[in-house]
Amino acid sequence: MKAVCVASLVLAGPALADTREELVRSYVDRIVVNSLDEPDRRAPYFTEIQMLNDFSGDFVDAYAEALKTSRKQGDVALFETDPMTGDVNRCPIGKTAVTDRTRGDTPDRIEVRMDLPSCDGAAARSIRLMFFLKKDEPSSGPDRIDDVLRFVDEGEWFSLKAWLERRAKP
Numbered sequence: 001m002k003a004v005c006v007a008s009l010v011l012a013g014p015a016l017a018d019t020r021e022e023l024v025r026s027y028v029d030r031i032v033v034n035s036l037d038e039p040d041r042r043a044p045y046f047t048e049i050q051m052l053n054d055f056s057g058d059f060v061d062a063y064a065e066a067l068k069t070s071r072k073q074g075d076v077a078l079f080e081t082d083p084m085t086g087d088v089n090r091c092p093i094g095k096t097a098v099t100d101r102t103r104g105d106t107p108d109r110i111e112v113r114m115d116l117p118s119c120d121g122a123a124a125r126s127i128r129l130m131f132f133l134k135k136d137e138p139s140s141g142p143d144r145i146d147d148v149l150r151f152v153d154e155g156e157w158f159s160l161k162a163w164l165e166r167r168a169k170p
Contacts, residue, residue: 020108020110020142021098021100023143024110024131024133025098027054027145030044032093034090035085035090035091036090037090045083045084054144055144055145055146056146057136058146058161059144059161062164066164066168069167070167078167083148084150085150086150086158087127091122092116092117093114094116094117097112107134108132108143109130109132110130110131112129112131113126113127113128113129114127128150129149129151130149131147131148132145132147134146147159147160147162148160
């Protein structure tokens with residue numbers, strides 16, 4: 001019985017976050033663990049409980065539609081790279097920083113910076129993500145992740161939600 005209760009708490013981890021910074025930090029921690037390329041320690045981003053508690057309804061709809069399309073096409077996986085970082089090499093992440101960038105005139109957003117030391121012959125670099133959060137309407141409940149943007153190049157961002165929406169169209 002005790003093991004079941006502990007397992008339930010572990011699965012619900014991000015959903016127990018008190019603040020939006022804690023919610024984003026829980027996903028940053030998963031990104032760091034996944035960068036180690038140790039299959040036994042893999043921390044999924046999109047479990048059922050995470051989708052229901054941590055992501056907006058719009059994001060969940062985009063994810064579900066993309067998953068249906070992938071299945072109909074016979075794909076073995078929805079993502080070929082890490083969906084958050086786009087990294088294929090699985091180079092371990094070093095230092096991370098989480099900063100709330102919300103202002104009165106902007107959507108709720110939290111910036112994440114992660115340093116990647118040189119790995120597999122690639123030069124050291126950093127990854128910059130922007131988590132956009134919102135409350136599902138008509139609820140005034142907790143903030144939920146509505147999109148994750150990854151900096152690509154000056155003025156260019158990769159939107160995970162937009163990618164899922166495009167993927168859903170056959």
